[in-house]
Amino acid sequence: MIVMKFGGTSVADAERILAAAEIVRSRLPRRPAVVVSALAGVTDLLIRAVACARAGDLEGLEPILADLARRHRWAAGAIASSRRRHDLELALDAHVEELRRVLRSVRVLGEGTPRAADAILASGEILSSEVVAAAFVDRGLPARLVDARDVLVTDGEHGSATPQMERTAERAAALVTPCLLAGEVPVLGGFIGRSAEGHTTTLGRGGSDTSAAILGAALPAEEIEIWTDVDGILSADPRRVPAARTRERVSFSEAAELAFYGAKVLHPAAVAPAVLRGIPVRVLNALRPEASGTLVVDRPGAGAPPIASIASRGGVTTVRVLSRTMKLDPDFLARVLTVLAGASVSAEVVVASEVGVSVAVTPAPALDRVLDELRDVGSVETGGDRGIVCVVGSGLGTDGPTRGLVLRALARHGPELLALGGSSVSVAAVVPESALDACVRDLHREFFEGGSA
Numbered sequence: 083m084i085v086m087k088f089g090g091t092s093v094a095d096a097e098r099i100l101a102a103a104e105i106v107r108s109r110l111p112r113r114p115a116v117v118v119s120a121l122a123g124v125t126d127l128l129i130r131a132v133a134c135a136r137a138g139d140l141e142g143l144e145p146i147l148a149d150l151a152r153r154h155r156w157a158a159g160a161i162a163s164s165r166r167r168h169d170l171e172l173a174l175d176a177h178v179e180e181l182r183r184v185l186r187s188v189r190v191l192g193e194g195t196p197r198a199a200d201a202i203l204a205s206g207e208i209l210s211s212e213v214v215a216a217a218f219v220d221r222g223l224p225a226r227l228v229d230a231r232d233v234l235v236t237d238g239e240h241g242s243a244t245p246q247m248e249r250t251a252e253r254a255a256a257l258v259t260p261c262l263l264a265g266e267v268p269v270l271g272g273f274i275g276r277s278a279e280g281h282t283t284t285l286g287r288g289g290s291d292t293s294a295a296i297l298g299a300a301l302p303a304e305e306i307e308i309w310t311d312v313d314g315i316l317s318a319d320p321r322r323v324p325a326a327r328t329r330e331r332v333s334f335s336e337a338a339e340l341a342f343y344g345a346k347v348l349h350p351a352a353v354a355p356a357v358l359r360g361i362p363v364r365v366l367n368a369l370r371p372e373a374s375g376t377l378v379v380d381r382p383g384a385g386a387p388p389i390a391s392i393a394s395r396g397g398v399t400t401v402r403v404l405s406r407t408m409k410l411d412p413d414f415l416a417r418v419l420t421v422l423a424g425a426s427v428s429a430e431v432v433v434a435s436e437v438g439v440s441v442a443v444t445p446a447p448a449l450d451r452v453l454d455e456l457r458d459v460g461s462v463e464t465g466g467d468r469g470i471v472c473v474v475g476s477g478l479g480t481d482g483p484t485r486g487l488v489l490r491a492l493a494r495h496g497p498e499l500l501a502l503g504g505s506s507v508s509v510a511a512v513v514p515e516s517a518l519d520a521c522v523r524d525l526h527r528e529f530f531e532g533g534s535a
Contacts (some may be wrong), residue, residue, distance in 0.1 A: 083113035083262050085303045087272060087294035090122035091311040092368035093214055096160035102214070103160075103221040105309065105371050106267060112304070113262050115297060116225075117272045118214050119290040120206025121153060128203050131181075135188035135202075143185060151178050154209050160217040170216045174209060181205045196240035200284045204231075207271030207290070215269040226261050228268045231282055233257055234275035234296060242286035243275055247355070251300040258301065270297070288352030295356035295363070306356050307375075308348060309368040314376030315340065315347050317530045318392045322522045325531060329390055330374070333382040334358075336390040336474050339508040342430075343472035344395030353378065388477020388484040389529050390507075393470075394522045396515045398430070398442050399449070400465040400498055403456050405437040414460070415439050421455045431470060431510050433499050440499055442470060442512045465498065469518035472510040473525060479506030491528055495521045 086109060088102050106114055120128075127146050134142040154174050161167040184201050188194040194202075211227060218225035233253045236243035261268040272290025275283045285292045291308060298306040315337065316326040332340075334357045338350040353363045357380050366375035382390075403418050405411055415432075418439045422429050425448040429441040438460075443449070445466075456462050473492070477484040485502075488509050492500060497511035513521050 083115060083301060083303055084109065085117060085294045085298040085301075085306045086114045086309060087117040087290060087307065088119065088214075088309045088368065089290065089311070090119040090124070092309045093118050093157075093210060094122040096157055096217075098368065099157060099160040099214055099217045100221065101371075102309070102368060103218050103223060105368065106218065107221075107223060108371070109307075110223075110267070114267055115258055115262065115301070115303075116214070116218075116267060116269045117230075117290060117294045117297060118207070118210050118269065119272050120210050121157060124150065124153065124206040124210070125203065128206055131185055132188070132194055132199050132202050135185040136192065136194050138189050138192060140189065143189070147178065147182060147185075150181075150205075150209075151175070154213060157213045158216070160213070161220040163220055166216060166220050170212065173212055177205060177209055177212070197281055200240045201282045203284050204271075204274040204282045207273050211269055211271035218267065218269065223267055224265055225267045225269050228257055228261065228270050230270040230272070230274050230293060231276040233270065234293060236275040236277055236283045236285070238277040238279060238281065238283070240281075240283055243277070243283035245275060245285070245292070245296045245355070246278075247296070247300065249278075250296055254297060254300040258297070288349030291349060291352035292355070295353040298356045298361050299359050302359065303356070303361055306353065306361060306363045308353070308363060308365045310347065310365065311367065311369055312347055313367045313370060313373045314365045315345065315378075315391060317390075318522055318526045319344070319394055322394060322519050323392075323526045325526065327530065328373070329376050331377045331379060331382070331386065332390045333386070333476055333507075334378060334380055335505050335507050336382070336476060337378050339472065339474045339505055340391055340393045343393035343470055343474075343508070343510060345391070345393050348378065350378075382476040386476055388481050389473060389475035389488070391474050392522055392525050392529075393472045393474060394518055396469040396518055397444060398468040398470050398512065398515070399445050400440060400442050400468050400512055401453070401456070402440045402463040403438065403460045404463075405460045408437050411436055417459050418456065421452055421459065424455075425449075425452045427452055431499050431501050431512055433501055442468065442499060467515045468498065468512050469515040470510055470512055471518060471521050471525065472508050473529070474508045476507050478502070478509055485509070488529075491525055492521075494524070
């Protein structure tokens with residue numbers, strides 16, 4: 083069997099839901115289980131609803147609830163049968179009323195616990211899975227709605243719960259496998275689970291992808307398909323490089339580096355449970371289902387191109403801390419990183435010696451306080467309006483000539499910082515943000531358009 087996960091843009095409205103139904107129909111011989119995200123933008127609405135409820139803002143809350151109800155009724159337009167649509171709208175109204183009840187309790191108390199927030203945020207996937215399952219049935223698919231909270235067992239860490247694999251596998255065998263054996267298509271909401279104490283939980287960043295990976299690993303699946311709105315993992319950001327091309331296959335470590343340095347298609351930590359069990363993950367475009375997408379596998383395999391892609395991101399600041407005494411100090415780096423970690427500021431590129439440390443960070447509200455603390459460690463220099471460009475590929479760790487070519491290509495753009503990634507599959511450079519587009523285009527021409535990768 084396979085697991086098919088549809089992101090919010092792939093089930094954004096009636097048209098997209100009907101398109102998803104046809105994609106699933108094409109996979110029926112492979113016995114699909116379907117995981118769906120909330121409709122595009124709905125989770126953001128729910129986050130706003132939580133904030134309004136905590137602030138006691140009833141005037142701000144009512145338009146949000148009305149918008150949620152209206153959007154899901156529009157999505158229900160995917161259903162042709164008037165009787166089935168009526169039944170669905172009753173179910174949607176009941177869910178919205180329950181959401182209203184929870185929000186009312188948060189508003190009365192003036193504060194929302196993480197448990198209450200999870201109950202509210204889970205509404206997006208609960209509503210979405212109701213609509214999608216009903217639409218699939220209406221289109222003649224043998225779909226069955228399965229409450230994901232009955233399957234995915236987690237710990238009690240609300241907002242970022244960790245799935246419990248053994249218990250989830252037991253629940254999947256009891257609730258999902260019988261559907262598949264009966265020729266049905268189970269439809270589950272992503273992002274949500276339930277703790278052993280019976281409370282609704284959410285999985286945090288990349289949650290719906292995590293749900294698909296956990297379900298795929300639990301069953302186990304032959305493959306997991308992540309349906310989104312792009313053709314897969316590209317050789318560069320297409321906004322910077324119109325000639326960017328889809329990569330046929332990348333390794334898990336390559337995908338992880340690309341995500342860290344700016345690629346938004348897939349959050350690798352989310353699909354790690356499947357990839358690390360040898361289950362391939364394929365990223366596909368719901369707007370172009372005929373495209374082959376990108377396959378993410380545990381290891382690149384023989385014959386893999388040495389360079390997979392070029393990631394890039396602007397909005398970076400450099401911080402250089404120098405020892406005032408210039409004496410050798412083995413603890414100097416540790417002290418700098420401790421200050422950054424204490425304020426939850428991530429050092430994204432680090433170049434260090436025993437008398438100086440240079441880091442690239444994403445500016446945060448706490449950065450001014452961090453700089454003050456770093457001045458107790460040494461003298462501090464900063465540089466704003468920087469960007470990171472990162473060349474990613476398995477050949478960088480194993481192929482010396484390829485590594486040399488990349489370093490020489492990056493050197494042409496006068497990088498302020500240059501670092502071979504700790505995973506050995508990337509080389510990252512910090513350049514002026516004004517030069518970022520030109521740098522990425524230059525690298526892409528050399529390594530992809532010239533036939534080097």
